[in-house]
Amino acid sequence: MSYSDILNTTQLYxxxxxxxxxxxxxxxxxxxxNAGPVNPNSSAAFxxxxxxxxxxxSTEVEDPLTAYSDYNPWSKENLLLQGTQGLTYGxxxxxxxxxxxxxxxxxxxxxxxxxxxxxxxxxGEKMPTGATATGGSVxxxxxxxxxxxxxxxxxxxxxxxxxxxxxxxxAMAAHQIGAYVAPTAYASGAIGGAGATxxxxxxxxxxxxxxxxxxxxxxxxxxxxxxxxxxxxxxxQQELKxxxxxxxxxxxxxxxxxxxxxxTRDYEKTAGxxxxxxxxxxxxxxxxxQYEQGGDTDIVAEFTGNELIVNDQDKIEKGLSKGNxxxxxxxxxxxxxxxxxxxxxxxxxxxxxxxxxxxxIYAGGGTLPFKVKKGAGIYDHATDQxxxxxxxxxxxxxxxxxxxxxxxxxxx
Numbered sequence: 443m444s445y446s447d448i449l450n451t452t453q454l455y456x457x458x459x460x461x462x463x464x465x466x467x468x469x470x471x472x473x474x475x476n477a478g479p480v481n482p483n484s485s486a487a488f489x490x491x492x493x494x495x496x497x498x499x500s501t502e503v504e505d506p507l508t509a510y511s512d513y514n515p516w517s518k519e520n521l522l523l524q525g526t527q528g529l530t531y532g533x534x535x536x537x538x539x540x541x542x543x544x545x546x547x548x549x550x551x552x553x554x555x556x557x558x559x560x561x562x563x564x565x566g567e568k569m570p571t572g573a574t575a576t577g578g579s580v581x582x583x584x585x586x587x588x589x590x591x592x593x594x595x596x597x598x599x600x601x602x603x604x605x606x607x608x609x610x611x612x613a614m615a616a617h618q619i620g621a622y623v624a625p626t627a628y629a630s631g632a633i634g635g636a637g638a639t640x641x642x643x644x645x646x647x648x649x650x651x652x653x654x655x656x657x658x659x660x661x662x663x664x665x666x667x668x669x670x671x672x673x674x675x676x677x678x679q680q681e682l683k684x685x686x687x688x689x690x691x692x693x694x695x696x697x698x699x700x701x702x703x704x705x706t707r708d709y710e711k712t713a714g715x716x717x718x719x720x721x722x723x724x725x726x727x728x729x730x731x732q733y734e735q736g737g738d739t740d741i742v743a744e745f746t747g748n749e750l751i752v753n754d755q756d757k758i759e760k761g762l763s764k765g766n767x768x769x770x771x772x773x774x775x776x777x778x779x780x781x782x783x784x785x786x787x788x789x790x791x792x793x794x795x796x797x798x799x800x801x802x803i804y805a806g807g808g809t810l811p812f813k814v815k816k817g818a819g820i821y822d823h824a825t826d827q828x829x830x831x832x833x834x835x836x837x838x839x840x841x842x843x844x845x846x847x848x849x850x851x852x853x854x
Contacts, residue, residue, distance in 0.1 A: 503681045506674045507598060515594040515603065528591030535586025543580045543622065552576035552625055560626040580622045585614035598671040600664040608663075609656035616652040617644055698830040743797040745814075747786035750824035751803075752777045753815040758841055770841055771834035774821075782812050783824055819844070 514520065550564040556572030563569065592607020620628045621643075631645045632638050729741070752758065754773050761769030785805060786793040796804045801813035814820070819841075821827060827840050848854040 503678065503685055505678050507671070507678075510596045510598060513594070513596050515596075515601065520594065524591055524594065527593065528587045528589075531590030532583045532587030536581060536583030539580050539582050542582065542619075546580070546619075546623055552622075562624065576625060580618050582615055582618060585611045585618065588614065598667055598674060600660070600667040604663075605656075605660040608660060609653060612656045612659070613649050613652040616648050620645060620648045695831065701830055740799040741796045742799050743814075744790060745784050745795040745797060745803060745820065746788055746790045746822075747784050747793045747795075748788045748822065748824055748826075749784045750774070750777055750819075750821040750828070751782040751784070751812065751814050752819040752821065753782075755817055755819035758819060759845070762838065762842060762845075767834040767838040770838040774828055774837050774841065778824075778828060780812070784810065788823060 515524070548565060550562055550567070552560055552575070553563045553569065553573045554560050554576050555570060560576055561573075563573075588607055589611035592603050592610075594601060594604060628645050628648065629638075629643070631647060633642045633644055633646060752773055754776075758770050758773045761767070761773075784795055784803065786795075795810075797814060798804070801815055803810040803812075803814060821841075821844055827844075828837060832840070845854065
């Protein structure tokens with residue numbers, strides 16, 4: 443293996459080893475990462491993942507109204523379905539009729555006196571001599587059949603056919619119940635009078651009452667269908683929004699990951715320039731930092747590597763006092779974005795950075811490109827404490843923990 447092969451290998455794997463050495467050939471932290479050209483208009487400019495990674499795991503949202511957009515209640519298939527439904531409803535109605543009759547008999551029953559007149563005998567009353575129980579039956583089967591035949595399968599509308607079918611079914615059921623509960627009064631008020639059969643046996647007053655009841659019932663069912671449609675639309679739009687928000691969060695998260703990686707690379711690149719802290723710029727003697735050019739400077743503090751300098755600490759503390767997490771996080775994010783991080787390892791013994799009274803921060807090679815102001819917040823281990831994926835509240839709580847630590851150490 444040649445020396446050039448060693449250099450190429452060093453450049454290829456240098457970013458993984460995180461070691462600091464003395465020259466370019468083995469100073470792995472100083473090797474620049476080059477991923478090749480990237481189309482700035484492509485997703486690769488923002489995230490290392492592809493659109494398939496974002497959309498591939500999204501649940502498809504279906505519009506519930508689509509299934510009924512072309513619904514035809516008069517199609518052969520639907521007519522067959524409604525016919526089966528009508529027969530089923532009719533069977534159920536006929537099966538329930540005897541129990542309904544027994545329920546009416548709890549309150550009393552119709553009897554025929556010895557003179558041929560009928561009377562309603564209340565429950566508990568004694569049967570008169572010579573009286574017999576009046577026959578008759580209640581059959582809700584036909585009414586239930588009509589109701590089932592006219593009900594379609596669309597839950598988001600209430601058609602005219604459904605309304606007419608419900609009205610007819612109510613009138614038929616009322617006729618059955620009225621004729622059984624009050625046979626004499628019902629028959630005397632019938633269209634054809636007592637003894638009439640067929641449509642002539644219908645009592646118009648009972649029929650009108652059934653129609654009035656059906657009118658109110660149909661309005662209620664129409665409103666119910668409308669509310670069901672509105673609810674389905676709202677839920678559909680909400681699911682769409684949740685899907686959009688989920689994909690947006692995934693894109694934002696991946697962008698933050700990429701920016702975090704880029705920030706780390708930039709930080710390590712900058713830190714590599716200060717591997718030799720003193721670099722001929724100054725030397726430490728006692729409490730004094732002597733420059734090569736001679737003289738000394740007024741040192742008021744000393745920083746080390748990976749400390750975040752936040753010059754608007756007053757805004758942070760104001761935001762904390764008001765519970766304004768966004769205000770707190772904004773100052774931290776601003777400092778991170780402006781790369782106000784001290785470079786190099788986190789050790790005062792191996793990487794001291796003196797600060798003069800003018801706010802200049804000295805490191806190997808000269809002063810840093812930013813200054814520290816009086817009252818600034820100095821957050822150590824910054825890249826460990828603050829992550830790009832943190833919420834504003836999480837950032838604010840981390841800041842508060844630092845302030846509490848400063849107070850306990852007498853450094854506030």
